[in-house]
Amino acid sequence: MSNKVLMKGNEAIAEAAIRNGCLYYFGYPITPQTEIAEYMAKRMPKVGGLCLQAESEIAAINMVMGAAASGVRAMTSSSSPGISLKSEGISYIVGCDLPCVIVNVQRGGPGLGGIQPAQSDYYQATKANGHGDLHLFVVAPASVQEMASLTGTAFDVADKYRTPAMILADGALGQMMEPVNFNIEQKTDLPQKEWAANGHGGKRKKNIVNSLYLNATELEKSILKRFERYKEIENNEIRFEEYKVEDADIVIVAYGITSRICKSAIELARAKGIKVGIIRPITLWPYPKAALKKAAQTAKHFLVVELNMGQMVDDVKVSIDCKVPVSFYGRTGGVLPSADELLAEIEKINGGLNK
Amino acid sequence: MIVFDKPKSLSDVPLHYCPGCTHGIVHRLVAQAIDALDIEKDTIGIASVGCSVFAYNYFECDMIQAAHGRAPAVATGVKRTHPDKIVFTYQGDGDLAAIGTAETVHACTRGENITIIFINNAIYGMTGGQMAPTTLPGQVTTTSPYGRKPEIQGNPIRICEMLSTLEGVAYAERVSVDTPKNVLNAKRAIQKAFQNQIDKKGLSIIEVLSTCPTNWGMTPNDALGWVRDVMMPYYPLGVYKDITAKGGNK
Numbered sequence: 001m002s003n004k005v006l007m008k009g010n011e012a013i014a015e016a017a018i019r020n021g022c023l024y025y026f027g028y029p030i031t032p033q034t035e036i037a038e039y040m041a042k043r044m045p046k047v048g049g050l051c052l053q054a055e056s057e058i059a060a061i062n063m064v065m066g067a068a069a070s071g072v073r074a075m076t077s078s079s080s081p082g083i084s085l086k087s088e089g090i091s092y093i094v095g096c097d098l099p100c101v102i103v104n105v106q107r108g109g110p111g112l113g114g115i116q117p118a119q120s121d122y123y124q125a126t127k128a129n130g131h132g133d134l135h136l137f138v139v140a141p142a143s144v145q146e147m148a149s150l151t152g153t154a155f156d157v158a159d160k161y162r163t164p165a166m167i168l169a170d171g172a173l174g175q176m177m178e179p180v181n182f183n184i185e186q187k188t189d190l191p192q193k194e195w196a197a198n199g200h201g202g203k204r205k206k207n208i209v210n211s212l213y214l215n216a217t218e219l220e221k222s223i224l225k226r227f228e229r230y231k232e233i234e235n236n237e238i239r240f241e242e243y244k245v246e247d248a249d250i251v252i253v254a255y256g257i258t259s260r261i262c263k264s265a266i267e268l269a270r271a272k273g274i275k276v277g278i279i280r281p282i283t284l285w286p287y288p289k290a291a292l293k294k295a296a297q298t299a300k301h302f303l304v305v306e307l308n309m310g311q312m313v314d315d316v317k318v319s320i321d322c323k324v325p326v327s328f329y330g331r332t333g334g335v336l337p338s339a340d341e342l343l344a345e346i347e348k349i350n351g352g353l354n355k
Numbered sequence: 356m357i358v359f360d361k362p363k364s365l366s367d368v369p370l371h372y373c374p375g376c377t378h379g380i381v382h383r384l385v386a387q388a389i390d391a392l393d394i395e396k397d398t399i400g401i402a403s404v405g406c407s408v409f410a411y412n413y414f415e416c417d418m419i420q421a422a423h424g425r426a427p428a429v430a431t432g433v434k435r436t437h438p439d440k441i442v443f444t445y446q447g448d449g450d451l452a453a454i455g456t457a458e459t460v461h462a463c464t465r466g467e468n469i470t471i472i473f474i475n476n477a478i479y480g481m482t483g484g485q486m487a488p489t490t491l492p493g494q495v496t497t498t499s500p501y502g503r504k505p506e507i508q509g510n511p512i513r514i515c516e517m518l519s520t521l522e523g524v525a526y527a528e529r530v531s532v533d534t535p536k537n538v539l540n541a542k543r544a545i546q547k548a549f550q551n552q553i554d555k556k557g558l559s560i561i562e563v564l565s566t567c568p569t570n571w572g573m574t575p576n577d578a579l580g581w582v583r584d585v586m587m588p589y590y591p592l593g594v595y596k597d598i599t600a601k602g603g604n605k
Contacts, residue, residue: 024432024435024436026432050435050436052431052435054428054461055457055458055460055461056457058425058428058457058458059425059428059431059457059458059461060428062421062422062425062428062429062432062458063428063429063431063432063435064432065419065421065425065428065429065432066401066419066421066428066429066430066431066432066433066434066436067432067433067435067436068432069419069429069432069433070399070419070432070433070436070437070440072436074432074436088422089422089425092421092422096419096420197399197417197418197419197433198399198417198433198437198440199396199397199398199399199416199417199437199440199441200395200396200416200417201396201397202395202396203396206414206415206416206417206418207417207418208411208412208417208418208419208420209418209419209420210402210411210418210419210420211420212408212420
């Protein structure tokens with residue numbers, strides 16, 4: 001395959017995973033991410049890899065755990081209801097300090113919800129994807145190109161810090177086609193994992209991959225050690241994009257597909273002389289707090305736009321110490337706002353600023 | 356001279372099991388099989404949740420501790436990425452036959468080339484004597500205090516019988532460790548279950564009728580008697596499937 005191709009977002013994730021050395025995929029069909037499994041089923045046998053359809057999301061994440069524990073790059077993907085099922089396994093994977101990649105192509109919830117794009121798993125992804133003190137490294141692509149490039153980032157960060165990484169996309173990004181440029185042919189220099197349980201070969205002491213610590217002090221120690229790594233991730237791995245923020249009175253904060261509608265609305269507003277820009281978090285955890293805080297020194301208002309009921313608002317308020325007003329506009333249940341709708345909201349806020 | 360040695364692949368640490376519990380015997384048999392086949396260096400064991408959760412401390416091979424019931428899925432992940440390594444799970448009845456039934460059945464029907472050691476002691480030991488999927492009709496537990504009534508708590512599940520209907524299962528045998536003779540038979544079965552994996556035959560499962568004197572409220576000796584008198588009639592010993600035998604299926 002040539003390096004520049006026209007692809008669905010879901011397929012871009014799958015192809016990028018393979019090129020980044022992930023030869024093991026375990027999944028279960030669920031709309032709107034099934035193309036990932038289908039692509040893997042087609043491609044894996046041709047590259048000497050494996051795509052295995054599990055009996056459930058629970059089994060799939062535990063197969064990933066086994067694969068990751070034995071030292072290989074492995075991935076699973078699902079959509080919102082399936083991610084809830086994976087939460088148990090994700091928590092164990094964190095507790096065992098295993099690197100892997102989990103894709104959530106979000107749809108509307110709660111419950112069976114719908115199959116249209118949503119961002120209503122923000123809380124789940126960034127705050128509590130499983131029981132216990134834990135974080136995942138969470139990236140939010142906004143284009144098919146980023147579906148590919150952030151997949152590579154997710155695998156690299158996961159391996160470097162021994163943490164699961166989540167690609168938090170949505171049904172729109174998963175289903176739409178755009179040109180994508182794969183910057184690597186096939187990654188082969190994968191990191192060594194001397195902690196892996198893959199047979200000691202008579203050459204080292206046995207390895208144990210485990211998340212059980214009945215001694216409370218020992219468990220606390222293991223968590224504190226993990227949180228030291230989280231600190232490093234916060235120091236090194238924050239990613240975001242700023243667009244027309246410098247002179248902006250109104251700063252929009254939005255991620256994923258929503259940020260693109262916001263950019264259209266920004267052009268419309270700028271044409272009317274309204275100074276509005278956007279900060280787009282690319283990593284949702286760790287969160288680009290410093291960038292928001294800096295923008296709050298000059299901006300007069302922050303507007304959070306999401307495909308949910310306002311799950312990121314608190315993160316924005318905390319980032320800017322509530323220095324300027326933060327308001328929210330969102331659609332949920334699978335409905336996308338139009339640029340005109342957002343323009344009306346921007347004009348309303350701007351009217352208030354100039355009173 | 357005959358020396359009663361500790362198997363090399365059994366760790367030299369005190370086991371946490373209660374006096375009279377047969378987990379220790381089964382651990383030893385697994386370690387003996389690993390030694391006999393000289394596979395410790397290539398083996399990855401999967402510990403489950405329940406009394407045997409600390410199995411990761413008791414075997415000298417690499418070990419992974421899985422979530423409750425998920426050991427066969429974790430084993431699948433290890434084996435499919437390392438097909439030339441030896442992978443076994445060690446699971447109790449609550450783990451394998453209740454919360455992990457789906458993972459068990461599907462690993463079996465896929466024919467994962469792994470070995471499952473299944474301890475059936477008809478009770479939840481670790482949490483203190485609750486009803487298990489294999490608790491017998493009439494058996495008193497803390498969550499069936501008036502005896503298990505099938506019309507209320509449902510019926511016990513016979514795992515070897517069920518799994519022997521699945522294409523991917525190469526070998527399913529139910530054994531017991533209540534007498535020296537049965538221990539020797541269990542030893543043979545467990546080693547065969549590992550040999551099958553080396554020979555890439557498919558999934559082998561050995562169900563071991565086991566005791567829980569503590570939660571059954573019996574002396575170790577009475578508990579062995581209960582295995583013989585009460586468990587065996589409901590869970591008959593024997594080979595339920597064996598694709599390596601000529602017409603050897605029950």
